Amino acid sequence: MKETLTLLLAAHLLGDFTLQTGWIVRHKKHPLVLLLHVGLVTLATGLLLGQWNHPLVWLIAGTHLAIDLIKTWLLPDNLGCFLLDQLLHIAVLVGGAWTWNQAAAEGWWFSRWLDPDQELLMLRAATVLAGIVLCIQAGGIVVAKTVRPLLSQEQFDQMRGVPNGGRLIGWLERALVMLLVWIGEPAGIGFLVTAKSILRFGDIKDSANRQVTEYVIIGTFLSFGWAILTTTLLQRAMLFWG
Secondary structure (H helix, E strand, O other): OHHHHHHHHHHHHHHHHHOOOHHHHHOOOOHHHHHHHHHHHHHHHHHHHOOOOOHHHHHHHHHHHHHHHHHHHHOOOOHHHHHHHHHHHHHHHHHHHHHOOOHHHHOHHHHHHOOHHHHHHHHHHHHHHHHHHHHHHHHHHHHHHHHHHHOOHHHHHHOOOOOOHHHHHHHHHHHHHHHHHHOOOOOHHHHHHHHHHHHHHHHHOOOOOHHHHHHHHHHHHHHHHHHHHHHHHHHHHHHHOO
């Protein structure tokens, strides 16, 4: 079961975050765009699992479509609904891996092409891939949806700078935190916090806007905390694979 679940989680994170572009998110209410997204999730699932015509692949495709239909059309775009959406997807993956626990072993990767050492290497790579996406890309969404209600639309508009600049800064800072924790140099995180604080407060020091100041502080600590947490979980997962 653990091999199947590892590959399914990696495929889900890849399909739901890396392959789901901003354009897809903005136009997801269009049926064809939603089908494109589900198709990309299905493609990632079949590719990593090593087989296309399997009940587990179609179960994931069908439930992903149903869950995203409900989320897109009936639920508000906030942190609670995002977490509920992800919990439902993960519940399907766990249930599917439990029911078809030999799905990975029956796929072409493990049954035909890879020897045991290569299988272990693939599982480790899938685990690292899942950890990176969870830390950097999924973390950005969690942080953004957590802090967004703290500001009004007018205040939020005034903070806008380079297009997608905030997102890229978040990705870079979480990637750096992940690297520092991974190589055993967590003390370097303090330097990153200080550097970002100096740069960001330089932008708002004359605004006398306490809400914006607190928004920056909360977002920074959430981002760094998420990166530390997910990297620690990734390290534990890698120990599981030896």
